[in-house]
Amino acid sequence: MRKKRFFGGIALLVLSAAGGGLATASPEPEHEHEHDVMVPAEPTMIDFVDPATVDGLGTRNLGGDEGENAGRYVHIAYPQLPHAPHLNVALRGEAERVLHGFREATRFDAPRPRPELNMDWQLTAASGEIFGVRLRTGQSLGNGWSNSTRTLWYDRKTGQATGSTGLLAGPSAVRDLTRLVRSQLAKRGTPTTAHELTGDQLDSMAFNNGGDLVVEFDDCQVGPCSLGRLAVAVPARQVEPLLSPIGRAAQHAVRTAAEQTSATVPKTVPTPSPEAASNQAGSVDCAETRCVALTFNDGPGPATPRLLDTLLKERARATFFTIGINAAARPDLVRRMSAEGHLVANHTWAHRDLSQLPTSKIADSLGRTQDTITATIGERPTLMRAPYGAVNEDVTDVAGEMGLAIVGWDVDAGDGRVDDAKTITDRVIRRARAGSIVLMHNVNKTIVDAVPGIVKRLRGKGYTLVTVPELYGTAGMQAGRLYRPGSESTPERPQT
Incomplete structure (x- = not known):
């Protein structure tokens, strides 16, 4: 049904x-x-x-x-x-x-x-x-x-x-x-x-x-x-x-x-695209190495170019959960993410709470973003992150039908609420463990200021930075399942 x-x-x-x-x-x-x-x-x-x-x-x-x-x-x-x-x-x-x-x-509404x-x-x-x-x-x-x-x-x-x-x-x-x-x-x-x-x-x-x-x-x-x-x-x-x-x-x-569009738009036939993967995937075995995955939501945004410069300088890789409308506006940055060894993934078209939508609109929001990213980098994302971490059975069903695993996190950098790079860095270092997935946002300059310290201190504690799928090794990630370090990889209700 x-x-x-x-x-x-x-x-x-x-x-x-x-x-x-x-x-x-x-x-x-x-x-x-x-x-x-x-x-x-x-x-x-x-x-x-x-x-x-x-x-x-x-x-x-x-x-x-x-x-x-x-x-x-x-x-x-x-x-x-x-x-x-x-x-x-x-x-x-x-x-x-x-x-x-x-x-x-x-101001006075109840939280639910x-x-x-x-x-x-x-x-x-x-x-x-x-x-x-x-x-x-x-x-x-x-x-x-x-x-x-x-x-x-x-x-x-x-x-x-x-x-x-x-x-x-x-x-x-x-x-x-x-x-x-x-x-x-x-x-x-x-x-x-x-x-x-x-x-x-x-x-x-x-x-x-x-x-x-x-x-x-x-x-x-x-x-x-x-x-x-x-x-x-x-x-x-x-x-x-x-x-x-x-x-x-x-x-x-x-x-x-x-008039110009009707005269110039070519007739194209869709072709299958390979699954998106870091071009450095397989270079680290997280079964033998203490790995952490840095992830960035919401971009591309104004801070993204400097963030990519910083990651390139530090030789660090990350997973970018991009919003479709932003990816459509800045395809150059999406291509750069992929070319520099990062993984591009799906964060919906416009950041709606998917758990409150009917399945048709969940599919539309994810599908439009899939199409945009695939057309931009020539690879089809296999990961998505639900806005606000809000996941229910409809979200997992649609994600499964579309071949998308759902990625949560266990370390929230808090960069959307704190405007201080040192506080953000300290928070990440204090909470990170082997296998952690760190949530950050690449639409503000404070997180870019914090990234060099985060990378340096994580490496100082013996961690290697990888993209999310590398955490799960040869077992891979299954479509329609929610992956949150430290908990069962099964569908969960939205945070309240």
Whole structure:
């Protein structure tokens, strides 16, 4: 019964992504139960820009002081765009606003079920004239999952950053668009509060590849929560007279990108990829040697290049559990990890608590990340780490079906909560034992400062640093099993 539900969910996901690829996809189904998954109408599909095509793009994170040992689960990711200072300030401001609101809303919540906040992003446009960034926020306060979106735009010629209404030529154009959207909502045949719609609610707008303006609404914003994602597409001929210069540039950028993509995308046939392994695997026998595995979650991030420099200098290897959206943005760093003897593994697409998701969404989050990593390094990961260490039977079932062993840890460096390299180093050295797996995060500079001391002192105690599979030698690691040093390698419930 469980496997039937898993594969049925995958079928729905395939339908919802029709017409999209690895980097260009329609909006995802975003609700917690398979029967809530909505297949959006074709006009509301948005093709997102592959972030790897934007030179100089980086990723940033917030919420690092909350996680495995806190009362809340928080993961906020947003991009940093090259030569777009005002947009970068606006993106960080939006991330901080969302985080502050979540903290205020959960100050007095009981720890079970844990509240969760997650923000990820997509590029709705990227050209010499314009950037568009769609921020998607989901949160659970114990009464179900709700989603909201906000899309910000940036005119690279003027240096102006704006919200979505900046696509329109002033207040009168906002009023005209509001009337058009009300009319479309009223024609849908589903119950909405379209008559109450105001221009303030037009905070997430982008163009589809035909130039129509797609207007997205937050869950429960203009209709019953059961509607799921609600969006309308205003035809290009109706919206063009209402556009500002930024709006016209954005529409042109999306249309041009669509034309170029349709003309240049080659037809490819998937080929089998070998299992990912360190290119130095087999050089150490951990049955005869005292081994420790250093692992890093969440990257690639801004601290990753210096971390890789440090590991190369120290001739130390590690296992990197990468987030799919970050790997897609920085494939150069993922390739470097693999080339320099490290092991690249799966940490899901956007760091959601998998134990709270249906099997279809677990499979989607892991599968998209598998595809991204495999396409980048030519090898298929065989390890995954669940965000927050949250594992249940559904997670182990899906991981097993996808050929992924689940990796826990027994030493938490605490680098997300402590901003002091010496404290982090002392903590790791005090707790490490032969066979230990050390949890760290490669998205902050403090851990990079701590790594030289960690490597030196571990070696001084007679430890050899290896990748995770080498700890288990010839016995290997089995898909669908949770490996946590010092405990049975069997499925465990999430930490509470």
